[in-house]
Amino acid sequence: MNNILNSIKQFFLKFKLKNFTFKKSLKYGFFLATFLFLSFFIAIYFGYFGRVPTNKEIQLFQNMEASEVYSADNILLYRFDKENRINIPYDSIPKHLVNALIATEDARFFEHSGVDIKSLFRVLVKTIIMRDKSSGGGSTITQQLVKNYFPRKSHRFFSTPINKLEEMVAAYKLEQHFTKEQLIEFYFNTVPFGQSAFGLESASQRFFSTTASKLTIEQSAVLVGMLKASYTYNPVKFPEASKKRRNIVLNLMKEAEFISQKEEDSISDLPIITKEKRLVRHVGKAKYFTEYVRTEMKKWLEENKKPSGKNYDLYKDGLKIYTTLNYEMQQYAEKSVAKQLKKLQQEFDYEWRGEEPWKDVPVVLENAIKNSSRYKRLKEKGISEANIRANFNTEIPMKIFTWNGDKQVTMSPLDSIKHYLKHLHAGFIAIEPQTGHIKAYVGGISEQHFQYDHIKTKRQVGSTFKPFVYTAAIEKGVSPCDMYPNILIKYPQYEDWEPKNSDWIYGGEFSVWGALANSTNTVTVQLMEKAGLKNIINLATKMGIETKLPEIGSLSLGTAELSLLEMARAYTTFPNYGLPVHEVSIVKIINREGVELPTFPEVKNKNVYSEQTAEIMVQMLEKVITNGTAASLRYDYGLYNDLGGKTGTSQSQADGWFFGFTSNLVTGSWVGAENPSIHFRSMDKGQGSHTALPINGDFLRSLNNNPSFKYYLNGNFKKPSKEVLKLYDCLSRKGVPSPKKDTLDIVIDSLAIDPSTIVLDSIQPNN
Structure with a gap:
C-alpha cells in the first residue's frame, strides 16, 4: 500500500515539475469536467436525485384525473380533486390553438426528441453570455409538461442544473413512448391558467364561458399568451397587457406561417372580450x-x-x-x-x-x-x-x-361561538346486518359548517348498552320470565355504589323481559352480577365493540363512551341471531383502464352467542317496542312490522340514543350538543325516546312508504323455537311465581293510563 502511495506521489511531483503546461492543464481540465458532467448526468438519468420517472412509469404516464365515488344506485357522490381540472382528448383541441402553442413555445416541436439543442445553445449564448433575457428559456413543450406533472424539488445551490437535466431526461423518455399529439393533449390538460383554472377546458370556461373545441383564433392566442405569466396576462384583470401578449402570439403564428399577414392584421385590432364564468368545484353529496x-x-x-x-x-x-x-x-x-x-x-x-x-x-x-x-x-x-x-x-x-x-x-366572534355552542347535533347510520353494507350515513347536521363526524364520535351510550348485559345473562342461564326485585341495593365491591332508576320508582318485581322493556336500572345491575362483568365485556367485544371497556359496575348502565358506528355493528348480531358483521362501505374499485382492482378482504366471523339466546333477545328487544320505552315507533310512525330496538339516555340528558332493527336493516341514531355539559334541562325533552328515536321512526316510515324499500321492513323475525316460546310463558311455567303488581303497575292503574303509552328511559345518575 505504501509503495502505491509513493508511486502516486512521485508521479505528481514529476508532473508538477516537468510536465505542467497551460495547454495540458486545459486538456486535463476539459477531460475532468467532461468526466464530472457525465457522472452527474448518469446519476440524474438513473434517478439518483429521486425525480426522474422510470421507463415503466413513463409507459404508464397519464393525465392527472380525479378519483370518483359512486353510490350503489350509480349516483356520483364525490370527486377527489385538488384542482379544478376537466380532461379533454386531443380531438377537442382546435388546430389553431395547437399552432399558437408551437409557434410561441416550441417552434421545432415536431423535429426534436424532447430536447431542442439549438434552443439550448441560443440560451447559452444569448441569455447567459450576452445577458439577453428576451431570447427565451429553451424549454420544450415536453420539458414544460414534465415540469407541470413532476413538481421541482429543492437541491439547494444545485437546484437549477439538477432540475433542468432531470426534465431533459424525462422529456426524452416521454418522446420515446408517446406521439406528439398525445404530448400536446397531456400538456393542455396539465397546464395551469390561474384563477383556479387548471387545464385548457377549465380555462376556456373560466375566461370565455365556452368549451375548448369552440375557441376562436384570438381567444386561443390569449390563452397561449397566458402561459408566459398567467397573472400578468390575465385577460380579465389586465386586458391591455393581455392584448399586447396576444398580438405577440399572433405575430409568431404569422412568422411560422400558421396564419397570413391579413389574418394577423384583422385579429390584432380586435379588443379583448372576455365572458367570465365562475368555476364551481364539485361540492359532492353525502x-x-x-x-x-x-x-x-x-x-x-x-x-x-x-x-x-x-x-x-x-x-x-x-x-x-x-x-x-x-x-x-x-x-x-x-x-x-x-x-x-x-x-x-x-x-x-x-x-x-x-x-x-x-x-x-x-x-x-x-x-x-x-x-x-x-x-x-x-x-x-x-x-x-x-x-x-x-x-x-x-x-x-x-x-x-x-x-x-x-x-x-x-x-361578534364571541356571539358566533355562543351561537354554535347552543346547537344540537346528530348522527345516523343504517346497515344491512347480513352484508354489513352501509346504506345511509349522516355524520352531522351540516356538512358545510360542521365537519366533525358524529358517527365516529365517542359518547356515553346509556341504556343502549343494556342488551349486551341481558344477552350475557341469558347465556348464563337466566330466563326471560325470571323475577327480580325492584329495590335499591348497595354494592360494596363498587365502593357502595347504589344504582337508581330514572323514574325513582321502587318496589315489587320485574321479569327479565319487563325490566329490559322498561329499562330498569336496579334489575339490570342484578343481571350484571349474575352474568359477570368480565363475561359482559368479552361478549360486547366479540359483538363488535372495539373500544376498551372499563371494568366498573356502571358499565352495565351505559357509562362507557362508544361510537355510533361500533354500537350499530354490535347490534347487527341481533337480527343475525348471534353472528356479528363488520361494516362495509366499498364494494368495487376500478382503475381508469376499466380493470377491477382487489378491494378489502371479507371479514368472516363466528356466532358469539347461541341461537336460543339470540331468539330470546330478539323477542325481548321486540317487546321494548311493543310494551316499553320505544312504543312510539308503533303509534307515532305506524310501523307494525317486526321491529326490535333499545333507547338510551346518558347522564344529565347529554346524549340521546336509539338503535332499532328489522330482519334486514339496523339503524342507529345519536343526538346531543358537541359538549356534554350542554344539554336539555328536563328528562322529558332530553331522553333518547324523544330526541333520537324519531329520526329512526321517520326514516323507517319513509322506507315503508316506498315500494322499492319495503324489503327492509317486510321481513319477519325467525319464529322462536318451542323451547323459547315456553320460556316466555311466564304464567304457566311450573315453579315460577306470577308477576307481582309493582309500584309502576299501581300508578298506571290509579291513573287509568294505557301502559303502552308510557315511555320511560333510564340514566345513570352521578354516584
Whole structure:
C-alpha cells in the first residue's frame, strides 16, 4: 500500500515539475469536467436525485384525473380533486390553438426528441453570455409538461442544473413512448391558467364561458399568451397587457406561417372580450360518508400499488370507487335528521330561554374561545390577551348556520361561538346486518359548517348498552320470565355504589323481559352480577365493540363512551341471531383502464352467542317496542312490522340514543350538543325516546312508504323455537311465581293510563 502511495506521489511531483503546461492543464481540465458532467448526468438519468420517472412509469404516464365515488344506485357522490381540472382528448383541441402553442413555445416541436439543442445553445449564448433575457428559456413543450406533472424539488445551490437535466431526461423518455399529439393533449390538460383554472377546458370556461373545441383564433392566442405569466396576462384583470401578449402570439403564428399577414392584421385590432364564468368545484353529496370512504381508501392505498410499483394517488389516478350507500335512502336519512333536529333546537332554545346552557360550567365557553382558529391565529401573532378579547367583542359581517338557511349577519366572534355552542347535533347510520353494507350515513347536521363526524364520535351510550348485559345473562342461564326485585341495593365491591332508576320508582318485581322493556336500572345491575362483568365485556367485544371497556359496575348502565358506528355493528348480531358483521362501505374499485382492482378482504366471523339466546333477545328487544320505552315507533310512525330496538339516555340528558332493527336493516341514531355539559334541562325533552328515536321512526316510515324499500321492513323475525316460546310463558311455567303488581303497575292503574303509552328511559345518575 505504501509503495502505491509513493508511486502516486512521485508521479505528481514529476508532473508538477516537468510536465505542467497551460495547454495540458486545459486538456486535463476539459477531460475532468467532461468526466464530472457525465457522472452527474448518469446519476440524474438513473434517478439518483429521486425525480426522474422510470421507463415503466413513463409507459404508464397519464393525465392527472380525479378519483370518483359512486353510490350503489350509480349516483356520483364525490370527486377527489385538488384542482379544478376537466380532461379533454386531443380531438377537442382546435388546430389553431395547437399552432399558437408551437409557434410561441416550441417552434421545432415536431423535429426534436424532447430536447431542442439549438434552443439550448441560443440560451447559452444569448441569455447567459450576452445577458439577453428576451431570447427565451429553451424549454420544450415536453420539458414544460414534465415540469407541470413532476413538481421541482429543492437541491439547494444545485437546484437549477439538477432540475433542468432531470426534465431533459424525462422529456426524452416521454418522446420515446408517446406521439406528439398525445404530448400536446397531456400538456393542455396539465397546464395551469390561474384563477383556479387548471387545464385548457377549465380555462376556456373560466375566461370565455365556452368549451375548448369552440375557441376562436384570438381567444386561443390569449390563452397561449397566458402561459408566459398567467397573472400578468390575465385577460380579465389586465386586458391591455393581455392584448399586447396576444398580438405577440399572433405575430409568431404569422412568422411560422400558421396564419397570413391579413389574418394577423384583422385579429390584432380586435379588443379583448372576455365572458367570465365562475368555476364551481364539485361540492359532492353525502360528504360525511365520502370522507369516511376517503379514510378507508387511505388504508387501501397503503396496501395496493400500480403496475409501476408506486402507490395509487386518489387525486391523480382516476379510480372509480363504488360504494354501498343508497343515495335515495341517504336523502331520506338526511331529511329525517334535519326535520327532527330543527324541532329539537326550538325546544332546546325554549327550555334555556334567557339563559346560557353553560352557565354552571363557564369553562365550556372559555375552552371554546381558546380552541377557536381565530384565537389561535391571534395568539400566534403575539397579540395580548386584552386585545384578543377586544377583537372577539368587535362585531363583523359573517355568515352563520341556522335551521332556516345560512344567514348573513353582523355579529361578534364571541356571539358566533355562543351561537354554535347552543346547537344540537346528530348522527345516523343504517346497515344491512347480513352484508354489513352501509346504506345511509349522516355524520352531522351540516356538512358545510360542521365537519366533525358524529358517527365516529365517542359518547356515553346509556341504556343502549343494556342488551349486551341481558344477552350475557341469558347465556348464563337466566330466563326471560325470571323475577327480580325492584329495590335499591348497595354494592360494596363498587365502593357502595347504589344504582337508581330514572323514574325513582321502587318496589315489587320485574321479569327479565319487563325490566329490559322498561329499562330498569336496579334489575339490570342484578343481571350484571349474575352474568359477570368480565363475561359482559368479552361478549360486547366479540359483538363488535372495539373500544376498551372499563371494568366498573356502571358499565352495565351505559357509562362507557362508544361510537355510533361500533354500537350499530354490535347490534347487527341481533337480527343475525348471534353472528356479528363488520361494516362495509366499498364494494368495487376500478382503475381508469376499466380493470377491477382487489378491494378489502371479507371479514368472516363466528356466532358469539347461541341461537336460543339470540331468539330470546330478539323477542325481548321486540317487546321494548311493543310494551316499553320505544312504543312510539308503533303509534307515532305506524310501523307494525317486526321491529326490535333499545333507547338510551346518558347522564344529565347529554346524549340521546336509539338503535332499532328489522330482519334486514339496523339503524342507529345519536343526538346531543358537541359538549356534554350542554344539554336539555328536563328528562322529558332530553331522553333518547324523544330526541333520537324519531329520526329512526321517520326514516323507517319513509322506507315503508316506498315500494322499492319495503324489503327492509317486510321481513319477519325467525319464529322462536318451542323451547323459547315456553320460556316466555311466564304464567304457566311450573315453579315460577306470577308477576307481582309493582309500584309502576299501581300508578298506571290509579291513573287509568294505557301502559303502552308510557315511555320511560333510564340514566345513570352521578354516584
